[in-house]
């Protein structure tokens with residue numbers, strides 16, 4: 001039975017991953033490391049929770065030893081647009097949290113999952129059907145920390161035998177906890193506005209294509225890569241994964257099938273637009289499909305229907 005620590009368990013991914021992991025491995029076997037509120041409803045009652053600042057290696061080590069953790073999901077992150085506004089913070093969290101998790105994992109023999117991102121690609125990367133192995137010269141702090149993360153994870157695997165695995169997440173669309181300061185956040189925000197009957201002001205131009213994924217598939221990706229039989233893995237850090245690629249107009253059209261009155265106006269955020277323009281339009285995720293059976297369940301229409309259903313209930 002796995003004993004898991006989630007570092008960053010109250011964020012967009014962590015808040016949902018903790019619920020899913022507990023349903024698979026049992027509540028007592030999943031420790032939620034928290035640092036920043038807000039805490040999801042019932043957070044402290046749902047299972048073990050410990051204060052874990054990703055930048056404090058002693059705190060991570062103490063919790064790993066106390067609970068005999070064998071797998072760390074490192075989800076502490078500063079997303080792309082926020083990191084561009086505060087590069088020092090983006091650098092410190094992006095690199096510091098991973099280095100701390102890797103060093104504790106090396107000492108305590110844990111496996112480590114850390115997400116990489118479409119942000120690990122840059123303007124000189126092929127934009128369409130971006131291959132698994134290709135040019136990675138990002139021009140954002142976020143992207144640079146992701147490339148470093150991929151490389152250092154390979155290093156710790158080869159040099160110290162730490163079982164490091166990762167996926168390059170696209171924009172993640174979810175309805176429980178809001179993302180904070182990413183370039184792909186518009187694809188979440190538009191649903192909140194649509195369900196409330198309000199006009200959506202889009203920060204990206206029509207024609208800006210990026211890969212996206214619905215949260216249930218993102219959780220499957222993290223869990224399945226960590227469960228995959230290592231003998232089948234040629235790559236590890238990190239796999240392209242995607243579920244759909246769309247631009248703001250395609251997303252608005254998909255929502256209007258169910259909420260015809262949705263109005264969208266465009267007020268371009270130059271920072272987010274520049275970041276989005278430097279990222280792929282669509283990833284080729286065939287290596288993930290072949291090596292560990294990656295197969296997303298939600299396409300644009302299925303995700304749209306479920307987001308609207310869930311947000312109608314929530315709001």
Ligand code: SER
Nearest residue numbers: 079080117182183184
């Ligand atoms: N969702 C992230 C961001 O926009 C990309 O991985 O920063």
